[in-house]
Amino acid sequence: MFVLSKCFFLAPFRAGWLMLLANVVYETLEIKGHVRRTFLDGVILVTVPAGTGLLWGGPAAAVAAVALGGVWAGALLVDLRWRSDAPATQMAAKSGRVPLPIPRLIVTLRGPVLDRGGSVYEAGDWPEGTKQEFTLIVLNPGIVRPQLPLHIDITSDDSRLAVIRNGKEEGECPEPGQVLQESFKVSASRAGPGGDVRIRVCHGDWIWARTLRVASIPERSAVRIQSAAIRRWKYGARAGFVWRGDNDLYDPSTFQSAEGLRAALGLAARYRMPTTVMLSSRLSLFPEEHRAFCERFGWNRHSEEIPDFIRFWREEVDASTDQEFPVRTDRPYSAEIGNHCHLHYGTHAAADPGNGWMSHARIGDGNYPWLKTHPCDSLSEQRDNIRACTEAIESILGVHTVSYTPPSDEYDRDTARAVEAAGIEIGNETDAAKWQKLLTFPAEHHPAGCERLVELTRMLPRDPVNAPQIAMLKFWMGFARRHGRALVFLAHHHLMRYRSNACHGLTSELLRHVLADADGDVYPATLAAMGRYWRDVLSERTRTLRLSVESGAVTVENTGNRELDGLPLEIELDGGRRFVKLISLRAGESFRVLE
Secondary structure (H helix, E strand, O other), X not given: OOOHHHOHHXXXXXXXXHHHHHHXXXXXXXXXXXXXXXXXXXXXXXXXXXHHHHHHOHHHHHHHHHXXXXXXXXXXXXXXXXXXXXXXXXXXXXXXXXXOEEEOOEEEEEOOOOEEEOOEEEEEXXXXXXXXXXXXXXXXXXXXXXXXXXXXXXXXXXXXXXXXXXXXXXXXXXXXXXXXXXXXXXXXXXXXXXXEEEEEEXXXXXXXXXXXXXXXXXXXXXXXXXXXXXXXXXXXXXXXXXXXXXXXXXXXXXXXXXXXXXXXXXXXXXXXXXXXXXXXXXXXXXXXXXXXXXXXXXXXOOHHHHHXXXXXXXXXXXXXXXXXXXXXXXXXXXXXXXXXXXXXXXXXXXXXXXXXOOOOOOOOOOOOXXXXXXXXXXXXXXXXXXXXXXXXXXXXXXOOOOEEOOHHHOOOOOHHHHHHHXXXXXXXXXXXXXXXXXXXXXXXXXOOOOOOOEEOOEOOOOOOOOHHHHHHHHHHHHHHHHHOOXXXXXXXXXXXXXXXXXXXXXXXXXHHHHHHHOOOOEEEEOHHHHHHHHXXXXXXXXXXXXXXXXXXXEEEEEOOOOOEEEEEXXXXXXXXXXXXXXXXXXXXXXXXEOO
């Protein structure tokens, strides 16, 4: 267990289950048994060599001590590196002479790719005359300003594949938090065996290089379509990713404030990462409620600052519901605002005159002004609590919430139906037990008793403060890619800064992993954007796409009322040949391929 828990390199692979399960034991002992991970490591480091020495003598004890100590030291070094959030590396040629930091850029290629593995991206088999568009995205997520130009080379090694681009080969490298996007097209002009398009991005001695491989270019007249389907996330990604956080009440001491959000949303802005803030309205937006709460317990949480908190949301944050990577906005920050109930069940923030100021009050413990009737059943109470939050956020912040997560894992068999009855479209954790969030990764689904509500379940651990927790999340990201899931990651937007800066640095490491290590195979979006895509495109019950294959052509029709873009249409030809085409459809529009 000691060694496996520190095999972080296993995280992206199926063998990562071994690492995950070992760390589940550690996490369970720490949370349920209050036995700290460092204490357990210390006990093992002492007892295993001692026991080995008693059984097999001093040399065996020395070997055990060195081996375990080496593993432990290696894990500590990884922990330090991941939480450091290093923004740049020193240019090797100038090392020891001139400080010349090279920003740690992130490059992703967005486009119709079948498989992304290592340095080669497989584009499949393109019928003669096929022309496809790609977008190269170069992001500087650090804090270091570049000093050198950026070089982008896109070339084909075969005359059958033509590259059409308007961008310059040399230009300015993006500033911190900025992104460069260059679109280019690849055309399969003549039938033949296919070829490679080589893409190379250089900045100083930093190099990103990939090969886009077209396996073959069959003659169009010889092409026969066998089947077609849309079964991936937007832009052809195999997985989705959502960063969710919660704001339970206004509390500057725990950075649930404008200051705290500027730090967390600033981190998201560096990565152009969409994020969703689940806001509980009663103690976040109403100064008089907040003041009565603070006076009851003798705390000074600065109720007078709530108007400024409201101003921050209205003036500094782009609260658009549907956001995706790379986020583009004219405001300093961006975040979807989600619904987290008016009264926040399950913590001290639940204390209210309606429940006799009961700390950690739960469903059924009180009679509140926003309830339509009382006494009432669980479904009615939850529905009215959610509606009260929706109305408060809409009237004060001008935002209509469409996503929801229960406060403090407070849910029952009525929760999902109450959420849908309250007018919410996307739920998160409305019907999943903790063991499921720790071990099984439930697939996206419509909860029992619901017509259209979408449930996206988050995975544990949350609020990471050490490298093993990040390794567990990296495992779930790999699992999501293998199984076509959307990973919902919870890091409260205070980022545990009232304890240390560890969560901030480790969250940055996870965001980099999602964007850089996955090679563009992950679609990051807000909870609303992710859930709506699954509902309209991937759900067998509610999807609004109608697809048919007949007379040598594929027809796709959007029967819904929302525009759908970046749809990855996978087409299988005779002989097992395949390729992907990205299409966009306005509401009511249809599209024919290979007509």
